[in-house]
Amino acid sequence: MKSLFGRPVSDYLMSAGFAAAAVAFIATASSYSPDARAFPMASAFVLLALSGLDLAGLTNTAAGRAIRGLLNPAIKADSNPGPVSRQAAAVLSLAGLVAGLVLLGIEIGVPLYLLTSLRFRARRSWISSIAVTAGVSALMWLLFVSALRLDLYRGVLFAR
Amino acid sequence: MLHLWLAGFESLLQGRELMYLALGMLIGLFFGAIPGLGGGAALALIAPLTYGLEPFTALALAGGVMGAVPMGGSISAILLNAPGTAPSAATCLDGYPLAQQGKAGLALGAAASANAIGGIIGTVSVLAVLPIAKQLVLLFGPPELFLLAVLGLVIVSTSTRGKFLRGLMTGCLGLLISFIGYNEITGVLRFTGGNQYLWDGVHLVPALIGLFAVAEMIQLSIAGGTIAKGSGALKITSMTSGLMATFDHWPTVLRGSLIGTVIGAIPGVGGTVASFLSYSLTARASKNPESFGTGNIEGVIAPEAAINAKDGSCLIPTLAFGIPGGIEMAVFLGLLVLHGLQPGPLMLIDHQVEIYGLIWALTGACILGSSVGLLLARPLARLTLIDAQVLVPVVTAVALLGSWAVDRSIENVVVTAVFGILGYLMIRFDYPRLTLVVAMVLGATAERNFRQTAMMDDGGLSIYLHRTPSLVLLIGIAVLLMSPLIRRFFSRERTGASVPEIAR
Numbered sequence: 001m002k003s004l005f006g007r008p009v010s011d012y013l014m015s016a017g018f019a020a021a022a023v024a025f026i027a028t029a030s031s032y033s034p035d036a037r038a039f040p041m042a043s044a045f046v047l048l049a050l051s052g053l054d055l056a057g058l059t060n061t062a063a064g065r066a067i068r069g070l071l072n073p074a075i076k077a078d079s080n081p082g083p084v085s086r087q088a089a090a091v092l093s094l095a096g097l098v099a100g101l102v103l104l105g106i107e108i109g110v111p112l113y114l115l116t117s118l119r120f121r122a123r124r125s126w127i128s129s130i131a132v133t134a135g136v137s138a139l140m141w142l143l144f145v146s147a148l149r150l151d152l153y154r155g156v157l158f159a160r
Numbered sequence: 161m162l163h164l165w166l167a168g169f170e171s172l173l174q175g176r177e178l179m180y181l182a183l184g185m186l187i188g189l190f191f192g193a194i195p196g197l198g199g200g201a202a203l204a205l206i207a208p209l210t211y212g213l214e215p216f217t218a219l220a221l222a223g224g225v226m227g228a229v230p231m232g233g234s235i236s237a238i239l240l241n242a243p244g245t246a247p248s249a250a251t252c253l254d255g256y257p258l259a260q261q262g263k264a265g266l267a268l269g270a271a272a273s274a275n276a277i278g279g280i281i282g283t284v285s286v287l288a289v290l291p292i293a294k295q296l297v298l299l300f301g302p303p304e305l306f307l308l309a310v311l312g313l314v315i316v317s318t319s320t321r322g323k324f325l326r327g328l329m330t331g332c333l334g335l336l337i338s339f340i341g342y343n344e345i346t347g348v349l350r351f352t353g354g355n356q357y358l359w360d361g362v363h364l365v366p367a368l369i370g371l372f373a374v375a376e377m378i379q380l381s382i383a384g385g386t387i388a389k390g391s392g393a394l395k396i397t398s399m400t401s402g403l404m405a406t407f408d409h410w411p412t413v414l415r416g417s418l419i420g421t422v423i424g425a426i427p428g429v430g431g432t433v434a435s436f437l438s439y440s441l442t443a444r445a446s447k448n449p450e451s452f453g454t455g456n457i458e459g460v461i462a463p464e465a466a467i468n469a470k471d472g473s474c475l476i477p478t479l480a481f482g483i484p485g486g487i488e489m490a491v492f493l494g495l496l497v498l499h500g501l502q503p504g505p506l507m508l509i510d511h512q513v514e515i516y517g518l519i520w521a522l523t524g525a526c527i528l529g530s531s532v533g534l535l536l537a538r539p540l541a542r543l544t545l546i547d548a549q550v551l552v553p554v555v556t557a558v559a560l561l562g563s564w565a566v567d568r569s570i571e572n573v574v575v576t577a578v579f580g581i582l583g584y585l586m587i588r589f590d591y592p593r594l595t596l597v598v599a600m601v602l603g604a605t606a607e608r609n610f611r612q613t614a615m616m617d618d619g620g621l622s623i624y625l626h627r628t629p630s631l632v633l634l635i636g637i638a639v640l641l642m643s644p645l646i647r648r649f650f651s652r653e654r655t656g657a658s659v660p661e662i663a664r
Contacts, residue, residue, distance in 0.1 A: 153568070
């Protein structure tokens with residue numbers, strides 16, 4: 001892992017993300033009228049300054065240690081994020097569920113997600129995967145359709 | 161005043177309200193018992209389901225959840241050494257050793273009765289304080305309301321225990337997110353990127369579901385295994401002795417309840433401080449302090465009484481000033497907004513019956529939740545032994561469906577997923593989520609009051625110095641912003657402390 005000022009580069013990513021968000025807000029707000037941009041601009045500049053301080057506080061330098069000691073004494077580094085494959089699987093499976101709901105709708109997307117997650121990620125047998133999927137789907141149907149009388153979203157592919 | 165108490169109580173005694181209160185209580189027990197979920201996730205998940213309900217019915221449901229979560233948290237803390245909620249971690253210290261000694265029933269019984277009594281004492285305190293709070297809030301105009309929003313953010317940031325800078329950062333990000341959408345004062349669409357869905361801003365409830373429920377699920381999915389790491393202590397006997405033990409140690413209950421009430425009324429401090437403070441003061445006052453941590457029943461009673469007493473008093477800053485006492489209250493703020501109940505000074509005047517009804521709902525759920533919790537202790541504890549790879553897809557699917565159900569918009573699902581990933585990154589890189597939520601809730605109010613104040617003073621800012629309440633608030637903000645410097649100065653004076661390394 002590459003390091004910068006005595007600390008792995010990954011430790012800086014989140015703080016850099018905050019700074020990038022602040023810059024994006026400032027850039028967008030600059031095109032608004034003075035009244036509309038005053039408060040967001042002020043907040044974004046404060047966020048930019050604070051992100052700079054946080055980034056500086058992360059470095060393993062005398063200044064970094066001083067900032068950290070004063071303003072962030074109890075922070076923990078990204079100590080045990082878990083295997084990269086698991087992190088990717090967790091985020092991808094969430095993305096898969098969102099894509100399934102948007103494209104296929106709730107009636108197909110949710111059971112499909114449950115069945116594939118239980119069978120292939122949790123490695124349950126086909127029978128128990130189908131049983132849990134059917135049970136949870138039935139409960140959701142009872143709650144949303146039967147009790148709350150909502151028309152479930154049909155998905156982009158099956159929209160009427 | 162008495163007629164308002166009774167009106168609130170009477171409103172709760174309707175068949176539908178009681179049914180939702182009981183449902184909320186069961187949900188609260190369930191979520192409280194599962195570590196990592198807790199009251200914030202439970203409220204975030206039920207919020208969309210309350211969309212079609214009357215505001216008071218939704219409050220009964222939410223009150224049921226909030227009143228019962230602590231008991232659920234105690235069950236897994238005592239039986240499995242896995243606190244269902246953060247404040248219940250203090251209960252683990254003596255509760256789990258008692259369970260290991262085969263006295264789980266004693267500990268559960270004591271936790272249940274301490275919970276119930278603590279809740280009652282908390283309620284009485286809130287009922288006594290609310291009328292005074294109402295008089296106080298009438299002194300507040302736009303300058304004070306703006307400063308109060310800033311003060312809320314600063315208080316919550318300073319209470320993030322050693323992460324002051326990061327608390328302020330996430331607060332600023334929350335403010336920026338709250339500016340997305342149509343601005344009612346200037347009539348300008350801001351930061352929407354041309355997306356029509358964002359005209360109304362980032363919808364709060366889907367964002368909260370993502371930040372809490374989905375983020376925890378991502379975390380759990382990566383960690384794998386089960387929530388609890390062992391099942392050896394599921395034996396439950398002698399609950400009645402435990403119920404009576406609370407009455408034998410009444411000074412401990414009283415002390416814990418008073419600590420919980422006082423701490424709960426301070427915005428941003430939360431139940432964890434209350435439970436640990438109550439535990440440590442009880443240990444210090446005990447004749448056998450060395451027995452704490454090895455299975456002393458007072459070590460269960462003290463934090464439990466504080467946790468439930470805190471729930472009632474937490475409502476004061478949440479409802480009166482819109483400043484939540486913790487994550488659960490922050491999500492509860494979102495639920496209030498969803499039902500058109502804007503937290504703030506006017507709420508104490510315009511919605512008194514609802515507020516008293518909510519307080520009664522909290523108390524009822526706390527007493528009933530303790531009783532039902534004892535009956536459900538064993539099956540609830542087994543939930544923590546479910547494989548994460550089974551629990552995660554089920555809870556995630558329910559979370560996203562709940563998000564869609566808020567206003568039947570599929571874009572909500574995308575918002576929930578985005579905030580879920582953001583929440584997970586914030587957990588992983590140790591950035592507090594509470595300030596983000598508080599800023600998202602307070603952002604629009606802060607901007608509106610800031611602009612109204614500017615209009616009152618023809619664009620000037622000197623009005624903040626000419627009004628006594630706003631001057632007091634300004635001084636409070638300044639002192640809090642300086643607090644890390646002051647604390648550092650005194651800790652150096654005392655210990656000559658060195659700069660800490662980043663923990664890995």
